[in-house]
Amino acid sequence: MEPVVATGASLNVEDRDDGVRVLTLSNPARRNALDDGLLARLDAALEPAPHVRALLVRGAGGAFCSGYDLTHLGPPGAGGRLPDDLLVECLLKLESHPAPSVALVEGAAVGAGFDLAASCDFRIGTPNAVFLMPPAKLGIVYSPEGLARAARLVGVARAKQLFLAARKLSAxxxxxxxxxDDCLADAETRALALCATLAGHAPLAVSGMKESFGRLxxxxxxxxxxxRLRGLRAAAFGSEDAKEGRAAFLEKRPPRFSGR
Structure with missing residues (x-):
């Protein structure tokens, strides 16, 4: 498949002969930040196909994904739709995909990028990988799906450090x-080898056990x-603090929150 370009960002989809589909995010101006156009293309690339037996998710140019493009965020839309609903739906699709997935994390995995990596079954990182969850600095209540993913991986106490204290983690x-799951200089070789191993196993057995793990x-x-949680999130997205948080982030200054 050829790269598909959307609003300055592109998604390269490569189907390899070994059954591995490589998905590469590219948005150089924003360190591979996601927007709705790129998410729509990622969602399309996640449609199950018999020849796709493993997925590798990566970013171009030495960065994994710097999060959701904040210039596209704002208060809830018509009908109560939240700004990140498409993101939540896309990551659930990745998480529940019948083929196992591996995130190759180079550089920054921030916000939605953190959650994108967490939605994969395995994460292989380079020594310069960095994880950060900044919703508390942006005045946003993060999705319960994303909170649950992080809690399943690191435990509730540590997930609170990530989300409430916005603790940055080195590789x-x-x-x-x-x-x-692993961290090494030649992470790409390790990640592709893991994908090849996963793709070489019985597809029904792998997808059946993956679904079983998810349900358990x-x-x-x-x-x-x-x-209740959706109401809390809608109130946060529409708050003055969320507006201030986005402005402060984009202007590279400390936010001045008012609690409104």
Whole structure:
């Protein structure tokens, strides 16, 4: 498949002969930040196909993904749709994809980039990999799906450090915490070898066990809980603090939050 270009960003989709589909994010001006156009193309590339038996997700140019492009964020839209609904849906599709996935994390994995890596089944990082979750600095209540992914990987106490304290993790710390499965200079070779191994196993067995793990890991929220959390998120996205958080981030200055 050829690269598909959208609003200054591109997604390169390469189907290798060994059954591995390589998905490469490229948005050089914003360190591979995601926007809705790029997410739509990623979503399309995640449609299951018989010849795709493993997925490798990576970023171009030495960075994994710097998050969601903040210039595209804002208050909830018509009908109560939240600005990150497409992101949440796309990452759930990756997480539940029948083919196992490997994130090759080079450089920054921030916000949505952190969550993109967490949505994969395995994460192989380079020594310069960095993980950061900044929603508390942006006035945003992050999705319960993303919070749950991080908690499953590192535990609730450490997930609180990541989300509430916005603690930045080096590659070494990410490996110690279980966020990375491996960390080495030649991460690309290791990640492709793991993908080849996964692709070489029985597809029905792999997809069946992957779905089993997913079901065992999830404790479904009650509908009232979901409605409450969505209300909290909508209020945060529409708040003055969220507006100030985005402005401060883009202007590279400390935010001045008011609690409104």
């Amino acid at each position: 070494r710390e990410a490996l110690e915490w279980g966020l990375l 890991a999830r404790a479904p929220l009650e509908e009232a809980d979901r409605a």
